[in-house]
Amino acid sequence: MKNSSHRLCDQLLFLSVALVLLTEVNGKLPKGPLKTMSLPVLEDTTVPLMIYLFIPSNSAVKTFNITDGDQDTLRIEDGVLYLNKTLDRETQAVHKVQIVGLNEKQEVAEGPAMVTIIVQDINDNQPSFVETEYKGVVWQNSRPGKPFMKVEAEDLDDPDTPNGQIQYSITQQLPNTGIMFFEINKDTGAISTTQEGYELLDPLKESQYDVIVDAQDAAKIPLSKSIVVTIAVKENLWKSPGKIDVTENSTDPFPQTITKVQWNTPGAIYDLKQKDKRRYPDFPFVIDASGNINVTKPLDREEISEYVLLAFALDENRDNLEDPLEILVSVKDINDNSPLCQEQVTFLEVQENEQRGSVIGTVIVKDFDEDGTKNSNLQYKIIDQEPKIPEPDMFQIDEYNGNIKRFNGNLEKKNAPNYFIRVQATDQLGTAGGLSTVCMVNISVIDINDKIPIFEKMEYGSITLLETTPLDQVVMEIQATDDDEPLTGSSEILYTIVDGDENGTFKIRTEERTNRGFVQLSRRLDFETRPVYRLNISATNPEPLVTGVYYNASSFTSLFVNVTDDDEPPSFMEPVYHVWIFENVSKGELLLKVDAADPEGGNISYQLTHDPLKWFKIKDKTGEIFVNDILDAEKERIYKMMVTATEKDNPRKKSTVDIFVHLRDVNDNRPKLAEDTSSFFICMPGDEEKKVIIHAADDDVELGPPFKFALGPVPGKQLTILPINDTHATVTLKLGKHEAESNYQIPVIISDSGTPPLQGKEFMAVKVCKCTESKVCFIPLDDDSSYSKVGLAVGILLGTAAVIALILLVVFLKMKPKKQEKLDPYRMELTDKEAAPLTTA
Numbered sequence: 001m002k003n004s005s006h007r008l009c010d011q012l013l014f015l016s017v018a019l020v021l022l023t024e025v026n027g028k029l030p031k032g033p034l035k036t037m038s039l040p041v042l043e044d045t046t047v048p049l050m051i052y053l054f055i056p057s058n059s060a061v062k063t064f065n066i067t068d069g070d071q072d073t074l075r076i077e078d079g080v081l082y083l084n085k086t087l088d089r090e091t092q093a094v095h096k097v098q099i100v101g102l103n104e105k106q107e108v109a110e111g112p113a114m115v116t117i118i119v120q121d122i123n124d125n126q127p128s129f130v131e132t133e134y135k136g137v138v139w140q141n142s143r144p145g146k147p148f149m150k151v152e153a154e155d156l157d158d159p160d161t162p163n164g165q166i167q168y169s170i171t172q173q174l175p176n177t178g179i180m181f182f183e184i185n186k187d188t189g190a191i192s193t194t195q196e197g198y199e200l201l202d203p204l205k206e207s208q209y210d211v212i213v214d215a216q217d218a219a220k221i222p223l224s225k226s227i228v229v230t231i232a233v234k235e236n237l238w239k240s241p242g243k244i245d246v247t248e249n250s251t252d253p254f255p256q257t258i259t260k261v262q263w264n265t266p267g268a269i270y271d272l273k274q275k276d277k278r279r280y281p282d283f284p285f286v287i288d289a290s291g292n293i294n295v296t297k298p299l300d301r302e303e304i305s306e307y308v309l310l311a312f313a314l315d316e317n318r319d320n321l322e323d324p325l326e327i328l329v330s331v332k333d334i335n336d337n338s339p340l341c342q343e344q345v346t347f348l349e350v351q352e353n354e355q356r357g358s359v360i361g362t363v364i365v366k367d368f369d370e371d372g373t374k375n376s377n378l379q380y381k382i383i384d385q386e387p388k389i390p391e392p393d394m395f396q397i398d399e400y401n402g403n404i405k406r407f408n409g410n411l412e413k414k415n416a417p418n419y420f421i422r423v424q425a426t427d428q429l430g431t432a433g434g435l436s437t438v439c440m441v442n443i444s445v446i447d448i449n450d451k452i453p454i455f456e457k458m459e460y461g462s463i464t465l466l467e468t469t470p471l472d473q474v475v476m477e478i479q480a481t482d483d484d485e486p487l488t489g490s491s492e493i494l495y496t497i498v499d500g501d502e503n504g505t506f507k508i509r510t511e512e513r514t515n516r517g518f519v520q521l522s523r524r525l526d527f528e529t530r531p532v533y534r535l536n537i538s539a540t541n542p543e544p545l546v547t548g549v550y551y552n553a554s555s556f557t558s559l560f561v562n563v564t565d566d567d568e569p570p571s572f573m574e575p576v577y578h579v580w581i582f583e584n585v586s587k588g589e590l591l592l593k594v595d596a597a598d599p600e601g602g603n604i605s606y607q608l609t610h611d612p613l614k615w616f617k618i619k620d621k622t623g624e625i626f627v628n629d630i631l632d633a634e635k636e637r638i639y640k641m642m643v644t645a646t647e648k649d650n651p652r653k654k655s656t657v658d659i660f661v662h663l664r665d666v667n668d669n670r671p672k673l674a675e676d677t678s679s680f681f682i683c684m685p686g687d688e689e690k691k692v693i694i695h696a697a698d699d700d701v702e703l704g705p706p707f708k709f710a711l712g713p714v715p716g717k718q719l720t721i722l723p724i725n726d727t728h729a730t731v732t733l734k735l736g737k738h739e740a741e742s743n744y745q746i747p748v749i750i751s752d753s754g755t756p757p758l759q760g761k762e763f764m765a766v767k768v769c770k771c772t773e774s775k776v777c778f779i780p781l782d783d784d785s786s787y788s789k790v791g792l793a794v795g796i797l798l799g800t801a802a803v804i805a806l807i808l809l810v811v812f813l814k815m816k817p818k819k820q821e822k823l824d825p826y827r828m829e830l831t832d833k834e835a836a837p838l839t840t841a
Helices: 002-028 195-200 786-815
Strands: 037-042 047-053 064-071 074-077 080-083 094-102 106-118 134-139 166-174 182-183 188-195 206-216 223-235 243-246 256-260 269-273 283-287 292-294 306-314 326-331 345-351 360-364 379-386 395-397 403-406 416-425 434-448 459-466 474-481 495-501 507-510 516-521 532-540 556-564 576-582 590-593 602-611 616-618 626-629 638-647 654-664 679-683 688-698 708-712 717-724 728-734 742-751 757-769
Touching: 037 047, 064 074, 074 094, 166 182, 182 206, 188 195, 243 256, 269 283, 283 306, 345 360, 360 395, 360 434, 379 395, 459 474, 474 556, 495 507, 507 532, 516 532, 576 590, 602 616, 679 688, 708 717, 728 742
Parallel strands: 037 106, 134 223, 243 326, 345 434, 459 556, 576 654, 679 757
Antiparallel strands: 047 080, 064 094, 074 080, 094 106, 166 206, 182 188, 206 223, 256 292, 269 306, 283 292, 306 326, 360 403, 379 416, 395 403, 416 434, 474 516, 495 532, 507 516, 532 556, 590 626, 602 638, 616 626, 638 654, 688 728, 708 742, 717 728, 742 757
């Protein structure tokens, strides 16, 4: 159905297009040879309209003609294809004609070709709604964004162009609350609630809303249509019933209906699940098709006190119609659990002097019925006591918390060391019908520390000890007694020296079973330092005395110790001596002074009792040691000697001390070539380049490597030297071609690492010689005399004998047991500056 105002606009547009096309007839009318093609034409274009000019490809063609198709709508004149009728895309979107080219005889000279006219759409159709009115129902608290109804409009224009594509919008909501409760999907027309509508729609406040929905196409100059949609708001029936109470251990038949849920409209499918699968291994609830929720078996509150259920309303595809409802099922308690004693026997202790009314312990009883109810609240009472001395009610129990208190009579451990009482605990606060249990309590009477230790002697006299008395030797036994309970903290005795032993020379060990004390030495006695001790000793308990009882003189005793002198050998001030000196120290220079003392104050003389190289001497009166000879670090880096100190009045009393002299190296040896790299040979003619490896050595262990190498000049020869590591270098020899054997002495200058360094000049012997097939120098015999032959034979015999003797010596040494080398703990490791020797190349 075309709108008249928009049609007038379209007519003007078509006239403009026609004017353009007519202009193109004289200018740019599309043209070309006859062939199958498609040509676009706007619908409702003013006619006649020239569409296309066909140009003959064959010179025989004189005219074009339509032989088949819509000849009423299209015609061809002078090769121009004309539109005769106004086109309507909604009536017919495609028009086809078959065209041929004819010669003078009206015979087909070109073609046929099918030409298709595609009618292009213009926006000449207004959207229209499929229904004349729309009414819908929305339920209170409908989930936002979930459609509850839908409107639909259609447009006859081309759906593949914006002219036929419809978008929906809500332009107005009545009554106008200032808040939009509804929204529409612009592409589908589905209507749903907004978040505000989900929260605020209330049928008690407003039961119906009218919304104006506009359907508009997407053209540049759009056409639209509006319709009023009526929406009724109804109360939401999909509500949680809240907390449901179910009494535990019901004896009624099962299943039992406990509540019901209902969807807003008939036909919903109901489902029931547990919120936390891990909490309920067994799920005793089901829901039927009517929404009735049933419990399938008796519940036990002590096992699970509450369940959280999720009720679902589903459509025919089992998709959620709404969010699930959360339902709390609380299991109501009944008094089905008797109280239970936490311990089979509760063990408590009470001191003899415990005051009346003091709490001595608690009987712990559990009731697994619901906390905070009469079913789990208990009443306690003592129903029996054994023994019943000196009173039958020695103890009392708090009626509602189970605290046991000291109540009556006097406690004496020797008369009744233990009491056994029976406590009855009843739930429902002890009322009739309550469940009860009996708990056993064992109360041990603890002896109090009201007796002090008493020594059997007030004094233990005096004892005499040699100053050499061994440590931990028992020098005296003492004894105190305590009348409190044996083998307890009240009767255990601790012996302490409270006076007369400030340095802790003595200690006292207690024998646990008898409380006997053993006086022992913990440090060495020294007559010269302290010859007499007067020890004051106390006897106490680890457990505190009760109030009003105190230690007195009976808990103290004394012991006199006299220390006797023993002639002891001299003692050096140091257990071992170490001294460091340079090896070039002058003869007569003082090395060190050793000191020894005689505990008895006698005179001492000193002797060097071990000095294998006689490098030192000592003054016998002072202990001063002097250098006596030239020292050599290359012989001994750590030199050990021993000094003996002897009492002059008693030569049998002597002591010896070790002295280690650490010799520091000085740079007093020049570096030199190692023997194994001091000579080489080159096979004639000797014109090739020869590389040899040399090795330097130095008797100074600390001041040898790293070495520096240089070569002296050899006229007419090319020589180079390059270091390999700290001790080795490569010498490259280019001696040239030789026609006769020759000998060379090549100077090698080697510098060590001393400060300043020492330099050694060595000569490396190089022989250019004739060589054998094995590439070694050939050495001919001087003559063939009989004397030479005899000498050769004797040499061979002597060599053979030497080899045999060497073999016998090795066998003998292998058979002889090896002595284990004694390790010197003070010997230092050799320096690691020198690298391992390299094999001569």
